[in-house]
Amino acid sequence: HLVDPDLLRPGNCIRHIAGYDRVGQPKTKAVRDVLDSGEILAADRVTTTEARLTAELAARLLETYDVVVDATADDNVRGLLAQIVVTASARDLSAALVSVAVHRMGGVIRGDRWPRTDNNVPAPIPVHPDGELELREGGCGEPVSVTTVGSVMEAAALASRHVIDALLNTGQLPDSVVEVLTPQPDDPYRQLGTIIA
Numbered sequence: 001h002l003v004d005p006d007l008l009r010p011g012n013c014i015r016h017i018a019g020y021d022r023v024g025q026p027k028t029k030a031v032r033d034v035l036d037s038g039e040i041l042a043a044d045r046v047t048t049t050e051a052r053l054t055a056e057l058a059a060r061l062l063e064t065y066d067v068v069v070d071a072t073a074d075d076n077v078r079g080l081l082a083q084i085v086v087t088a089s090a091r092d093l094s095a096a097l098v099s100v101a102v103h104r105m106g107g108v109i110r111g112d113r114w115p116r117t118d119n120n121v122p123a124p125i126p127v128h129p130d131g132e133l134e135l136r137e138g139g140c141g142e143p144v145s146v147t148t149v150g151s152v153m154e155a156a157a158l159a160s161r162h163v164i165d166a167l168l169n170t171g172q173l174p175d176s177v178v179e180v181l182t183p184q185p186d187d188p189y190r191q192l193g194t195i196i197a
Contacts, residue, residue, distance in 0.1 A: 001061060002028040003049045011135075015145065015152040026050045053077055058084050062095040067163050071155075073101035075124055078112070085114040096166035100159035104128050106151030107182035108189055111158040113166055116175045125178070129186050151181055 004027040013020050018030035025033075028048035036043035049057065053072075061068050062084055070081050078099045085097045097114040103125045112122050135146060158177060165173040178195040188195055 001047045001049065001065065002031055003051070003053055003057065003061070004028050005050060005052045011145065015147055015149050053080070055080060055084070062097070065095065067096045067098060067166055069159055069163065070097065070099040071101075071159065073103075082112075082114050096163075098159055098162040098166060100155050100162070101125075102147050102151055102155050104182075104184060104189075105132070105145075106147035107180070107184055109151060109155040109158055109179045109181065110176070111155075111162050112176045113162045113173070114175075117171060118175050120175070122176045126186075128184070154179060154181060 006027050008016065008018050008023050008025055008027050008030045010020065010023055012018075012027070013023065016027075018025070018027070018034050022030035022033065026048070028050055032043050032046040032048055035041040035046055051057075058068075058081055062081070068081065070078055072078070078101075081097050081099070085095060099112045099114075101110050102108075103110060104127075107128075108125060110122075110125055158179060161173055162177075165171070174196045176196070178189075180189050180192050180195065183190055183192060
């Protein structure tokens with residue numbers, strides 16, 4: 001089940017599964033069509049919601065599916081979903097939440113999983129000390145991410161590892177993992193590699 005209120009814009013296509021031929025379509029429809037056209041997954045197996053995530057929708061998704069993946073990079077969405085998972089766990093619902101985000105123009109990626117085994121609340125990754133570069137599309141003024149495709153693929157791989165670990169209930173991955181792909185000017189992100197958050 002795909003949830004996204006936005007239309008696909010040209011600036012999204014830099015790192016999106018849906019290409020320029022689908023610009024202007026709702027993102028959820030564009031992704032569903034790409035999955036179906038490549039015979040990856042039949043379109044009738046993919047459902048969509050073209051709206052913002054509400055508490056009611058989040059609760060329904062977490063009650064319906066074994067794993068919900070949050071790839072919004074929005075701390076408010078992550079917090080809402082995490083709170084519902086914590087509450088659901090108290091009611092013996094077995095849904096898992098995996099949240100993945102690309103930070104600092106793709107230099108840092110982060111994956112988190114709930115319910116947590118370490119009982120820690122993951123701290124947000126601060127913005128780059130020098131601020132964030134923001135490019136805007138001509139005409140509509142929408143932000144354009146300069147994140148590389150490689151960073152997005154690394155984030156997807158990290159999310160996939162978390163999902164597999166949650167579904168198999170192996171507990172082999174820490175609840176929070178931060179990958180530094182490009183050295184940053186501040187600790188603990190100066191060195192390439194993995195940080196267990």
